[in-house]
Amino acid sequence: MENDEQSETHAEIMEATYRALCEHGYASLTMQKISDEFEKSKGLLHYHFDSKEELLTAFIDYLLSEFEQDIASIEGPPDEKLDEFIKRFVVVSNTDDRKALHLALLELRAQSPFNDRFRDHLARSDTIVRDVVAEIIDDGITQGVFRADAEPEAVAQLVLASMDGARTRGLTIGDETYPDAVSDALYEYVIDDILVKTNE
Amino acid sequence: MENDEQSETHAEIMEATYRALCEHGYASLTMQKISDEFEKSKGLLHYHFDSKEELLTAFIDYLLSEFEQDIASIEGPPDEKLDEFIKRFVVVSNTDDRKALHLALLELRAQSPFNDRFRDHLARSDTIVRDVVAEIIDDGITQGVFRADAEPEAVAQLVLASMDGARTRGLTIGDETYPDAVSDALYEYVIDDILVKTNE
Incomplete structure (x- = not known):
């Protein structure tokens, strides 16, 4: 109780x-x-x-566990889970609250080289998020959704870096279409290529 | 004089x-x-x-023109120019000065939503850098180095977003290998695919 x-x-x-x-x-x-x-x-x-520092460190972990619950709650095949993951980065551009949150997080991230606790928790968060995406790709390979020669870690790294970069650039230059444009390119050049083509 | x-x-x-x-x-x-x-x-x-603001705005433009001169000075085919562009993001992780500069720039970028001049100059810089990369891809298509169906703008957007995201994540979590790992994935899943294969 x-x-x-x-x-x-x-x-x-x-x-x-x-x-x-x-x-x-x-x-x-x-x-x-x-x-x-x-x-x-x-x-x-x-x-x-x-302290504020202790509270913000807990907040990084809170966002991570929210993210993990969100992704875990998606019922559906691995390619839909990957779509959902990418959509999370695109949606940021569409609501003022999410924009404000990610701007605040960008400032916090910029402090992390001078703050061991922020850095440790951000590094842990980075590893867990990449592992979640790599596991989605891995499951997709097992289920025949993604090609057997796709490399889960490499794809996860590329998806995360490009969508994070797109979000940062979009937020800082005030271009709401940025994450959408990068996700289009990501599908065209990376994700569509690792999808197993089925004859419909 | x-x-x-x-x-x-x-x-x-x-x-x-x-x-x-x-x-x-x-x-x-x-x-x-x-x-x-x-x-x-x-x-x-x-x-x-x-003011400091006016000076920093000029500094954004200075970095942009340094970048343009660097890229313009590369003698060689378009694929080597693209390699050089990507290498600039990887090298950041290797010298303390470049790391410190890009951390400072990350803080400045996080302020840009609240500062019209920063935002305008960063947006201009973003457009010019993307255009430089798109032009490299375009030249490569003309010269038969890149495949004719490669889309210069989409590839440029993906290269820039992924390398920027890799640099930010690497800097903020203190992982110097991050840009290298993302550039490896970028070559494997994007750039090698748009290169015209020649029989050697």
Whole structure:
């Protein structure tokens, strides 16, 4: 019972952090601004997290577990799961909240070379996300959806780097069509080539 | 004569900005710190640039023109020019100065949604860099190096997004091998496929 309550509070703090980051960005984020978005007491916030850094490190892990749950919840063949993964990067460009979040995350990422904890958690997140994509490709090979000579790790690395680059470039130059254009090119030059063609 | 002197001073200011950005990063950069790296007078710095923002906008253009000169100076067939373009992203991971510069630029890029001038100059830079790569592919098609059905704009977009994403991820998680791994995948899944195979 107590654990349920604690994990509910944790989730509420993460949602408050999400809202505060979207509204204020990374640079001017304070524990007070997160507390303002949190419906429970400021004391409870500080009971859970000693510092902004500790809270943001937990937030990186929270986004990762949200992502993992999202991908795991897709029922369907591996090629549809891959489509869904790519769509997540494209959708960012379409809602103001997601744009604001990813801009805040870009600022946080730019600090990570000077912050061991951010860097460690981002590196862990990078490995897990790449593994998720590689596993989708691997499952697709087993199920005959993707070609047997496709290399899961290499494809995963290329998909993730190109979509992340597209999102960053789109966000920073204010071009909402960027991730869409890159995903089109990614399908044409990479994904369509590893799909097993069936005669319909 | 006066124009030569002015453009020499401009180049010296840009080099001072480069050094100051590498040493101090973006967030703590001041006109004073740039002036400290500039051998001539602080008055001359302020005569050329009213504000840090104006100076950094000129610096974005300076990096772009350096890049254009670099690529234009490569004597060789289009596929070698493309190799050289990709190598520029990989090399970033190998020298501390380039790493520091690109981290500073990442911070600056994260500010661009809130700064019209940064955004405009970054958008212009993005278009020009993509055009340079698309032109390399286009020339390669004309010269029979790349396949006639390769689409210059789509390939350019994919190359640029994936290498930019690889650089950002490598820098932020401290993995120097990232751009190399993504460039390997890019060759295997995209560039080798558009190369015209010749019987040697």
